[in-house]
Amino acid sequence: MNDLRLEDLGSGTLGAIISYTIILVILLLTLLVAFRLLMTRRKIGYLSITVSLMILMAQYGQLVYFQLNPDISDTAAFWAMMLKVFSFLLVNTGIYQLYNPTRLRDGVVFVVCCAVTAVISLSYWYIPGWLEGNGSQIKLLQPLIVELFLVVLLFISFLLVNSRIGQNVKYQLMLTLYFCTQMIHMANIYVFGGNQPVLMKLEQTIPMLFHLILFLFIVERVIELMQAIYNSSIRDGLTQLYNRKYFYNRVGQYIAGRISVSVIFSDIDNFKKLNDTKGHHMGDQVLKQVAGIMREETDQIGICGRYGGEEMVVLVTDPDTDSAELAERIRARIEAETIVTVSMGWSRHKKQMTADELIKQADEAMYKAKTSGKNKVVAS
Known part of the structure; x- marks a missing residue:
């Protein structure tokens, strides 16, 4: 028996089995991530991805079997080719569904693609009589139409899917690698x-890169979803400012760290009248405008939050910032750039003061501004 050489690991039957086994491991890891998402999110895109990964694993398991048993029947070769085409269809469908709601027309497109694939697959068994050649030549022609059809599906995926998803660079690289492998x-x-x-x-090796990028694609989608869930838990949906709970916790963190901070409390003047006369849509627009101004003015020096209704707050974390001047800049910009005005109050943290007391003092200062003429800044 000949000794195993190092170069044998990268070539021949053993090299092919190692390559396919590595791909199977990558697919298994990807399947575990997709299945976990399917169980927690119950989204059809994860079902499509999960099924396609199972088909891909079956395909590469079959390729390993073919390496161990080179005598392949026409039927086995046909089903290997079908696994390849349908797994490609399902992977791209799943990727599309990860970023888009599944509509009836999308289902129709997928069914049509599957039907066309099934019809074209019949060409494997029916070679036109006018094609001349010996048995090996005819056998070589059997999968040709399906192989060309797969190239067409690649271009269709690029046109229909690429522009409608995130992570375009990864997706384009995946399609490029798949196209190179096919060519x-x-x-x-x-x-x-x-x-x-x-x-x-x-x-044998380029598909390893393809499936590794597919794994990274799905993992990054998981990270995107986790970030979206976290952001929705700490931010107000309309203004995208931090919500009351998060803002309060940050005030407490700064005070616990003995960092000198100030709180600016603001309330939009006559907001109920605005809603009653011009509608809630206009009210929402004004809230977003005011929030945008507050974000711009406090960038790098503070944290903005929506405390409730038309009340917005700022935690000034920069010790060199004059809170009174900052509040006045915000008030003046809102008066000049929107159809509303705001009443504002501010308070600076003192020793032994709690987060509740600091926010309450700023709120009370704002109330004084509100009851003494509105559209002004009052210190606590």
């Missing part, structure tokens, strides 16, 4: 008769 496979089979070891190795 190398077809060149090796139809130009070199399947006898080019370099092309065979490329055909």
Whole structure:
């Protein structure tokens, strides 16, 4: 028995089995992530991805089997090809569904693609009689139409899916790698008769990059979802300012750290009248405008929050910022750039003062501004 050489690990049957096994491991990790998402999110996109990954694992398991048993029947080769095409369809469908709600027309497009694939797959068994050649030549032609159809699906995916999802760079790279693999496979089979070891190795290794990027694609989508969930838990949905709970916790953190901070409390003047006369849509627009001004003025020096209704607050964290001047700048901009005015009060933290007391003092200062003429800034 010959000793195992290092180069055998990267070529021949053993090299192919190692490549396919690595791909199977990557697919298994990706499947675990997708299945976890499917169980927690119950979204059809994760179902499509999960099913496609199972099909891909079946496909590469079959390729390992083919390496161990080279005598492949026409039926086995046909089903291997079908697994390849339908897994590609499902992966791209799942990727699209990760970023888009599934509509009836999307389902119709998928069904049509599956139907067309099924019809085209019949070409594997029915070679036109006018094509002449020996048995091996005819056998070589059997998968040609399906292989070309897969190239067409690649371009369709680029046109229909790429522009409608996030992570476009990763997706484009995935399609490029898949296209290269398909071209190398077809060149090796139809130009070199399947006898080019370099092309065979490329055909086995490039898919590893494809499936690794697919894994990273799904993991990054998980991170995006986690960030979205976290942001929705700490931010107000309309203004995108921090919500009351988060703001209060941050005030407490700064005070616990013995950092000198101030709180500015603001309330939009006559907001109920605005809602009653011009509608809630206009009220929402004004809230977003005011929030935008407060964010711009406090960038790098404070934290903005929506305390409730038309009340917005600022935690001034920069010790060099004059809170009275900051509040006046915000008030003046709101008066000049919107159809409303605001009454504002501010308070600076003193020793032994709690978060509740600091916010309450700023609130009381704002109330004094509100009851003494509005559209002004009052210190506590």
